[in-house]
Amino acid sequence: MSGDSNSQHERKGRVASLVIAASILVWIAAQWIGPAVGLPGRFALLIDFAAIGALLWALVVTLQIWRARRDS
Numbered sequence: 001m002s003g004d005s006n007s008q009h010e011r012k013g014r015v016a017s018l019v020i021a022a023s024i025l026v027w028i029a030a031q032w033i034g035p036a037v038g039l040p041g042r043f044a045l046l047i048d049f050a051a052i053g054a055l056l057w058a059l060v061v062t063l064q065i066w067r068a069r070r071d072s
Contacts, residue, residue: 005072009065016058016065023054 030047033039 005068009069012061012065016061019054019058019061023051023058027051 027047027050031044034044034047
């Protein structure tokens with residue numbers, strides 16, 4: 001595996017990990033703050049779907065990294 005390819009995998013891995021951490025932190029904060037400020041349930045559902053979307057994106061990126069490392 002070349003150094004350039006390895007650094008790209010590392011960068012993609014860091015981005016995926018930051019997306020996972022940020023989406024979970026935002027989701028937890030929204031679940032805690034939402035009822036306190038009286039947000040309707042539809043906004044909670046929207047936040048849930050946004051978090052699921054971010055986690056699915058991170059899963060796809062992680063699988064891409066895994067497959068690229070396996071193939072090389």
